[in-house]
Amino acid sequence: MNRPAPSLLKPRKAPQQARSAATIEAIHIATIQVLLADGVGRLTTTRVAERAGVSVGTMYQYYPHKQALLFALVERQFDLIESAMQAAAERLMGCDLQTIAEGLATAWLDAKMADRVASRAIYGIAAEFDLSELMSRALSCMAEMIEALLANAPGARFADRASVAFMLAALLGGSVRVVMEAEASEDNFTRLRRELPQACHAYLAAANQRAAA
Amino acid sequence: MNRPAPSLLKPRKAPQQARSAATIEAIHIATIQVLLADGVGRLTTTRVAERAGVSVGTMYQYYPHKQALLFALVERQFDLIESAMQAAAERLMGCDLQTIAEGLATAWLDAKMADRVASRAIYGIAAEFDLSELMSRALSCMAEMIEALLANAPGARFADRASVAFMLAALLGGSVRVVMEAEASEDNFTRLRRELPQACHAYLAAANQRAAA
DNA sequence: CCAAGATATGAACGATCCTTCAGTTTCGGA
DNA sequence: TCCGAAACTGAAGGATCGTTCATATCTTGG
Numbered sequence: 001m002n003r004p005a006p007s008l009l010k011p012r013k014a015p016q017q018a019r020s021a022a023t024i025e026a027i028h029i030a031t032i033q034v035l036l037a038d039g040v041g042r043l044t045t046t047r048v049a050e051r052a053g054v055s056v057g058t059m060y061q062y063y064p065h066k067q068a069l070l071f072a073l074v075e076r077q078f079d080l081i082e083s084a085m086q087a088a089a090e091r092l093m094g095c096d097l098q099t100i101a102e103g104l105a106t107a108w109l110d111a112k113m114a115d116r117v118a119s120r121a122i123y124g125i126a127a128e129f130d131l132s133e134l135m136s137r138a139l140s141c142m143a144e145m146i147e148a149l150l151a152n153a154p155g156a157r158f159a160d161r162a163s164v165a166f167m168l169a170a171l172l173g174g175s176v177r178v179v180m181e182a183e184a185s186e187d188n189f190t191r192l193r194r195e196l197p198q199a200c201h202a203y204l205a206a207a208n209q210r211a212a213a
Numbered sequence: 214m215n216r217p218a219p220s221l222l223k224p225r226k227a228p229q230q231a232r233s234a235a236t237i238e239a240i241h242i243a244t245i246q247v248l249l250a251d252g253v254g255r256l257t258t259t260r261v262a263e264r265a266g267v268s269v270g271t272m273y274q275y276y277p278h279k280q281a282l283l284f285a286l287v288e289r290q291f292d293l294i295e296s297a298m299q300a301a302a303e304r305l306m307g308c309d310l311q312t313i314a315e316g317l318a319t320a321w322l323d324a325k326m327a328d329r330v331a332s333r334a335i336y337g338i339a340a341e342f343d344l345s346e347l348m349s350r351a352l353s354c355m356a357e358m359i360e361a362l363l364a365n366a367p368g369a370r371f372a373d374r375a376s377v378a379f380m381l382a383a384l385l386g387g388s389v390r391v392v393m394e395a396e397a398s399e400d401n402f403t404r405l406r407r408e409l410p411q412a413c414h415a416y417l418a419a420a421n422q423r424a425a426a
Numbered sequence: 427c428c429a430a431g432a433t434a435t436g437a438a439c440g441a442t443c444c445t446t447c448a449g450t451t452t453c454g455g456a
Numbered sequence: 457t458c459c460g461a462a463a464c465t466g467a468a469g470g471a472t473c474g475t476t477c478a479t480a481t482c483t484t485g486g
Contacts, residue, residue: 127341
């Protein structure tokens, strides 16, 4: 797919005065709004600027091109969720399997739901440039984090801890994404919240028992 | 998001001679190739036609606009997978929970892997027009199918069969999607193939046991 | 209060891109 | 073999979009 050199995706300059910081924030918000209202295909520099109440040129003082703006949004959301999960992992270190499974699921749901608006919007950016590399990193990052939790859980004896951790990461990430990408239905979210933790626990317990035999 | 009137997305005319059928097929293949090579953002009518070895005008004899072409691809893939799952459901009707869980997981993996090239490419189209409606339909379609299987499974007494079926559908659809959207890694696919059936079974068994109590 | 840097403006340019259509080529039945 | 229909061609029109830059406005340290 498109493989823009990562070095060219960095912002052009950092804000030094208060008003420019506000401008950048306005641009970010406007981008998400346009993304949700019109889709990536209709996401235009002019449209974003108009919605943000600034001029097109202003945007180009902070981002060398449109892709850089989108990439900044993706990275920001990514970091947000990653740190939320990192915090959850610290809290869950050393707990038993049930606590870990349910804790991870609820932490993941909380992080994604915190601003599902942004999350949903950002899912749509994936088409603009090749995010498979980023997705891979995110997936293995989550898998590693989970693997560490499983390694320190009392009574855990997985035959293939890495695979179990990987699978759990895929289950978490995927199920939430699928539900979010469908039409927003409060009903589906409550179901997810009730069932996902149980599903995670069931899988971990079964995988652990399978190894013990 | 973009909400193109569905009636405007239909193909313009059906082929009547043999060569035109070949042309359409060539256009479809070319579209997928361009999609994978350049991404949706670079998917151009000219580029597709060039790759297919035909003229731009030819494409416009069968599709009123670019979106119609993309939509046709999505629908085709959708029908393919739906019928594959429908066949699997007939085969699994009346079986026990373990057979159902593992049968669904392998059928899903087989269907998606059959041409993962097309699947992966089509994931990228989601940005062009609003697919959330289609995704919702797909999700609830899968959920209904699973629910019917659970209803006829011997020894199954779920408290909330609909929720369990919904969750299983989300787990299946999501985990495979996440892995496919990451960089293609043979390693990850084998892990998925080994763990996903077990995860599905573990969840179903746990949900069933929870209701029996 | 003033200069100098930071920030904002928006018309204009060039590059694509989608779509059309008048004309040409190919096919298949009579 | 011949003719009408089907299929194909590709240059050109019209519209949109990303990006630049000369100019204007604002902020702040001295």
